Amino acid sequence: MSKKLFSERDICTKFITPALENAGWDKMKQFREEVNFTDGRIIVRGKLSTRGKKKRADYILYYKPNIPIGIIEVKENNHEVGAGMQQGLEYSDILQLPFVFSTNGDRFLFHDKTNSTNVETEIELDDFPSPEILWSKYLKFKGLNEEDSKSIVEQDYFFDGSGRSPRYYQQNAVNLTLEAIAKGQNRILLVMATGTGKTYTAFQIVHRLWKSRTKKRILFLADRNSLIDQTKRGDFKHFRDKMTIVQKRQVDKSYEIYLAIYQGLTGNEDEKNIFKQFSEDFFDLIVIDECHRGSAKEDSAWREVLKYFKSATQIGLTATPKETETVSNSEYFGDPIYTYSLKQGIEDGFLAPYQxxxxxxxxxxxxxxxxxxxxxxxxxxxxxxxxxxxxxxxxxxxxxxxxxxxxxxxxxxxxxxxxxxxxxxxxxxxxxxxxxxxxxxxxxxxxxxxxxxxxxxxxxxxxxxxxxxxxxxxxxxxxxxxxxxxxxxxxxxxxxxxxxxxxxxxxxxxxxxxxxxxxxxxxxxxxxxxxxxxxxRNVTDLFADPNFDGDPVRIKIIDEDTPANDDFDNDVPDELQTDEKGSTDQVNDPNPDYSDPFTEKKTKPAKIYVNGVDVTVLNSRELYFDKEGKPITVSLKDYTKDILSEKYTSLDQFLNLWKNSDRKDAIIQELAEQGVMVEELLQAVNKECDLFDIICHVAFDQKPLTRQERANEVKKRNYFAKYGEQARNVLTALVDKYADEGVETIESMEVLKLNPISEFGSPMEIVKTFGGREMYLNAIKELENEIYSIA
CATH class of the missing domain: 3.40.50.300 (P-loop containing nucleotide triphosphate hydrolases)
Known part of the structure; x- marks a missing residue:
């Protein structure tokens, strides 16, 4: 059988996997096939939601199970050897991998990011580099020596047998942190969107450093008791009897993992500074959760704790690094070594999108x-x-x-x-x-x-x-x-x-x-x-701010005379307060009620309470957001037309694509992934039309027909005459189903279980009426062509 007739999977099984094994790669530990590394963006359609396409690598190469170093993209043999390279490079940027291979089963095209003089070369199947060769190049590229690598970077992740393993971005954060520590960096900032597992990521960092004995005594700092309790019961529970929570009393120095809140360690009076019961060099590692809060401020009591343990490696975790003229996370920790944003989390399907x-x-x-x-x-x-x-x-x-x-x-x-x-x-x-x-x-x-x-x-x-x-x-x-x-x-x-x-x-x-x-x-x-x-309150205007979903630019002014005001961000927890909290409108209030939890509460003037005032809702409208998460400021039709114009250069191109598509639902899904708001567009133009007519109307100024109008045209042409009576009845019912619900419904075999079609027999009996499954699917394809014959 000619290699050109092999499927992509056949190419993998017959040529690529043997080439890897011959080069010394262990199939059980050092490479994985068909790896889905995202969950697929969640696409919301009205009150319904579905998953978009997952990002999948054909092969990911690992020096050890916790250290991915390369990716292979495979295409069928009728493609060029480099046909998968661009996709491989895109995935390698996401996964932070320096080695990219594209292949069609004849040979490999090798893209080596560590080679500044000869970035791409073709290599034969028998010449695929061994794990040791790529690992040596990896260490040199990262600036790591063999000794640091073995003691820190090569330490395994924690696996508890539950099947849970780090997602790709958590793996990126952990590995980049360990590599930075191996190279002697002692101040590290990780920015990860809320809901992406910062504490789990911190646990994996701490566990690997603790297990390797690189860091023997570790302090995890947060600013709320509930967060500490949650951490102890949750991701850190595996430390068991090695772990304790620091209380406001004489500390026990026999533990290795300490959890504490800032307020439990500090106070205005010197004797309340519990942390000073530890020697300055007691801790090797400190992890600061939600470090955008007190520790971002240079003269806060919270920062004092970090300065006291200045010899320890300190890792700041936050979803929202704070950068103002007087407050800075990056001024203390340095620029983030890794950022995983809300936008990326939504795009990957790990985070929920919002309306x-x-x-x-x-x-x-x-x-x-x-x-x-x-x-x-x-x-x-x-x-x-x-x-x-x-x-x-x-x-x-x-x-x-x-x-x-x-x-x-x-x-x-x-x-x-x-x-x-x-x-x-x-x-x-x-x-x-x-x-x-x-x-x-x-x-x-x-x-x-x-x-x-x-x-x-x-x-x-x-x-x-x-x-x-x-x-x-x-x-x-x-x-x-x-x-x-x-x-x-x-x-x-x-x-x-x-x-x-x-x-x-x-x-x-x-x-x-x-x-x-x-x-x-x-x-x-x-x-x-x-x-x-x-x-x-028009708060969501902030979605349009360029800083909404990115690292803020470092703008802290180093000026000894400038008082710190904590960004006017009144973010002191309620649990630190003794009475009512003041306004959160700090942008318009140059004297916020709180600049530090230990300062005295200022008294606010009494409120005025009135009744008998009529209040009416003027309007309630849903905002639309593009795939970048920014509000759409032009009309929905204009926004959609811009997207469609990029995808379809002419009406003929769109018609050919629609006609030749085996499943129209696949086109609808793809458009939704690219930012076309299908349900909203149908509501705005005509919900009785389907997407075919909406696209023709919005992108190419064609008059839209409703589904019912298209169904009536099909019935007038009476093309059903060539079928037997039972098949004609089924097709007529399917046309009516299309008019009511759309083309996605009639493409699904599930439609055969719905009334009135189910009245003609079981799905198997109905399919037999057409001469079998393949003939039935051909009839559906022909029916769709009839439905869309008028464009």
Missing amino acids: VVRVTLDVDVEGWRPEKDKRDKDGNVVEDRIYNRKDFDRNLVIDNRTWAVAKKVTEFLQNTSRFNKTIVFCRDIDHAERMRSAIANLNSDLVLQNHKYVMRITGDNDEGKRELDNFIDPEQTYPVIATTSELMTTGVDAQTCKLIALDTEIGSMTKFKQIVGRGTRVNEEFGKLYFTIMDF
Whole structure:
């Protein structure tokens, strides 16, 4: 049999795998075939969602199971040897691999990123380089010596037999960190989007360094007890009796892994500085979780801990590095050695995409001015001025506005599911309590069944805080809705949260990213594949900011006279406070209530509470986002036309592609992956049309026909006459099914189980009517050609 007739899999089995084994590569440990390294972007279609195509490498080469070093892309033999090179290079950039091979089964094209003089060469199948040759080149390329490699870089990952292993980006982060430490780097910053497993990544780093005895005593720092408890019970549990939590008392120095919160180590009085019970060189490694918080600020008590243990290697973890004129993560840790962004996480399908619904209230747009002698609820005359959105719930409380927001949230849940986990972010604790009460009244039927249906979860409320674990536990139904101010902005692993409502001003990009991160986790078992952001304060304007999904530029000004103000980012946890939290509108407030958790709380003026003010929802609209995650500012049709014009140069090209496609659904899926919002477009143009007509109309100015019009044209032509009576009845029913539901339905064999088609017999009996499965599929293909014969 000619090699040119072999499938891609045949080429792999007969030529590539033997070539690797002959070169000394161990099939069990040193190479894997058909490796899916992403989950496939989640594509949302109205209230439905599906997975896009996964990225898959034909082969990945490993020096050891935890160290990938190369990739091989294989094509059929009727392609050139280098046909897979561009795809291989794209994947190698994602996977951080220096060696790329493309092959058609005749020979290899070898792209060597470590070779600056001769980057690509052709090599014969029998000359494939051995693992030792590539590893030696890898070490030289990375600037590592053999001794450091064996003691640090080659240490195995932790595997507990559960089948869990690091995702590709976690592997990148771990390996790059170990390589940096092997080369003597002692300050390291890792930026990983919320929901991508920073703690698991930290565990793998710590375990490999601890197991190799490179780092013997390790401190993991966070800023909340809940995060420390979560870490001990979760990813770090495998350290067992080697691990302890540092308490506010005499410390036990017999452990190897220490978990602590900053506040448990520091204080204003010297005797409260528990960390000084350890010697300055006690710890070899410190991991700082959420390092964008206190440790980013040079004169904070939290930074003092890091300076005290300055001889230790220090690794900062954050989803949102902070860079302002006075506060800098990278000024202390250096630039990130690896970044895995929210955009990339959504693109890979590891993070949930979001929909945004903007709700506009009349008082927010027009402002509110009290009528003459208008009195507040205490009987005092309200100052005569125009109050606007920035005043509401900060200086002035309008009861009906709170009710309007609660009603909109309730209506959204009624239209989706009333038991979808929801977080409502409010101005402060007082606002969160009023919002809880309003939502409870609007959902009194469910609250009577269980009063925990809606709860305020804030730092001052023990009952609410006790329910936080139940809220984030997918197995627990209650609480369903949590109203909060600051406590849940960060570190809350809410896997099944499907709605985030924003009724607070947010001037900090750091805080905005953290809040968005509450919804980005995916949990397919419980049906959580995407989430909705309901925005009452135009906070989602921040999505358009160029800094939303990237590393901020380092802009810290080194000036001894410049006071630190922590980016006006009021991100002190609720649990550190003794009473109500102030405004989060720091951009417009040059004197925020908190600059450090240990400073004295400033007193805010009392709020004015008024009722009897009419509040109306002016409009509620869904924002559209392109595949880069940026809001679409042009019309949906213009945006779509631009995408389609890039893909299809002419109407004829599109018609040929559509006609020759075995499955139209594959084209629809591909367009969705490229950013065409299929469902939204159908709603905007004509939901009774299918995508074929929408594309012809939007891209090529053709008059769109509805599915029913196309179905009627097919029936008029009576091309069914060549079939027997039973087959004609089936095809007629399929045409009607197309008119009702679209072409994807009739392409699926499942349609044979649906009424009225199932009335003609079982799927097997119906297929036999056409002379067998192949003849039936040919009839469907012919039917589609008839449906689309008018273009």
